[in-house]
Amino acid sequence: MQQSAQTRTGRFAPTPSGPLHFGSLVAAVASYCQSKSVNGNWLVRIEDIDTPRVIKGSADNILHTLENFGFEWDGEVLYQSQRFKIYEEFLQTLISQGFIYACNCSRKSLLGSPIQTGPLGKIYPGNCRTKQLDLHTLKLRLNTETVGSIEFHDNHFDTFQLNLTDEVGDIILKRQDGVYAYHLAVVIDDALSHITDIVRGADLLGSTCIHLHLNRLFKFSTANYLHIPLIKNKTGDKLSKQTGAKGLSIQKA
Numbered sequence: 001m002q003q004s005a006q007t008r009t010g011r012f013a014p015t016p017s018g019p020l021h022f023g024s025l026v027a028a029v030a031s032y033c034q035s036k037s038v039n040g041n042w043l044v045r046i047e048d049i050d051t052p053r054v055i056k057g058s059a060d061n062i063l064h065t066l067e068n069f070g071f072e073w074d075g076e077v078l079y080q081s082q083r084f085k086i087y088e089e090f091l092q093t094l095i096s097q098g099f100i101y102a103c104n105c106s107r108k109s110l111l112g113s114p115i116q117t118g119p120l121g122k123i124y125p126g127n128c129r130t131k132q133l134d135l136h137t138l139k140l141r142l143n144t145e146t147v148g149s150i151e152f153h154d155n156h157f158d159t160f161q162l163n164l165t166d167e168v169g170d171i172i173l174k175r176q177d178g179v180y181a182y183h184l185a186v187v188i189d190d191a192l193s194h195i196t197d198i199v200r201g202a203d204l205l206g207s208t209c210i211h212l213h214l215n216r217l218f219k220f221s222t223a224n225y226l227h228i229p230l231i232k233n234k235t236g237d238k239l240s241k242q243t244g245a246k247g248l249s250i251q252k253a
Contacts, residue, residue, distance in 0.1 A: 008040030012066075012073075012198040013186070015047045016058035020065045023201075023231040030228050031199035032071060041074040043193055047078040048183050078193065080185050088182040089164060090218065091173060091190050094134060094142070098174065099217060102133035104139045112169040119162065120206045123169035141170040142214075150209035157202065162209040185212050191220040202227045 012028045014020065020028075035042040044066070046059045071218065094100045105127055116123045129143060144164040151161040162168065173184045190211075191199065197206075205227050215222055 007194075008035065008038045008196045009043060009192065010035035010040060010199060011043040011045055011190070011195050012048050013045040013189075014062050015050075015053065015214055016062060017053045017055055018061045019056055025069065026231050027063065027199070027201055027228065028066065028069075028071065030226070031197075034197055034199050034226060035210065040197065042071075043075055043078065043195070044073040044143060045078040045080065045189060045193070047182070049182065049187070051177055052179075053082065055083075066167075078189065080189065083185070083189070084180065087185055087188060091140070091180070091209050094173070094217060095140075096169075097217070099143055100129075100135070100140050101129055101143060102135045102138040103128040103170075103172075104131075104133055104138050109212065118167040118169070120168055123167070123170075125168055129170070137176075139172050139176040140174040142173050143164070144168060144170050144213070147213055150212050152208060152222075152225060154205065154208075154213055155224065156229075157205065157227055160205050160208070162206050164209060164213060168177070183207065183210050183214065187214040187218070187220065190223060191215070196221075197222055197224045199226045199228065201230050213236070 010032050014024055015030075019043050032042050044063070046062070048054045048059060055173045060081070063120065066073075067099065091100070103124075104123070110125070110127070113127060122231065124141070128141070129145065148165040149161055149163045151159060154160050171181070171183060173181045175181070189195075208225055208227070214220075
């Protein structure tokens with residue numbers, strides 16, 4: 001795949017936890033059309049980093065479905081499960097700079113703590129920030145105590161802002177079982193793949209603020225963002241595997 005400094009590059013990054021469904025297909029179409037409208041490259045990345053969620057054969061099924069719908073991607077398919085060493089190297093950079101701390105809090109131990117809920121879920125109260133626990137055996141969190149608000153321009157929703165300190169809290173970048181967080185992996189992969197245009201669902205607007213903060217810590221370039229409205233089912237929920245979205249048939253593509 002030839003790529004110059006001026007080449008625009010987009011990507012589609014499905015999770016192989018089941019077959020491709022209609023909501024994911026819409027995201028693929030949107031990202032593909034955006035890339036090709038500027039004569040850019042379009043990459044495919046399989047986000048199989050959370051191995052307990054991966055269903056055997058799903059990655060191949062997704063790729064075959066994309067092919068049958070007429071998609072053609074540039075370069076080789078990237079698999080996150082093959083990139084653990086890279087994620088660890090970047091995580092160690094954050095550790096050496098003092099942005100990471102170990103946490104031994106469990107759901108049970110947090111029952112007595114005042115837990116607030118933000119746009120992305122429950123906000124961790126920072127109980128372990130100053131404990132200096134073992135970084136090798138526990139989950140690792142990114143300290144957002146002094147980050148404040150992150151704001152960016154979205155090409156559909158215009159200006160979006162989220163306060164990481166007050167509305168998100170200290171996010172996990174590596175679980176205790178050794179699994180690297182989506183937020184860490186996606187930022188690193190997008191940067192190393194020279195992604196310039198990120199098109200994805202509106203449910204990830206808040207996550208983008210986390211990604212922009214990590215971008216700044218790593219001194220990565222900032223991509224252009226386009227978050228598209230979600231495809232919803234009859235009850236108004238996002239069409240997803242969790243809400244019972246049916247997989248697309250390879251044969252009927």
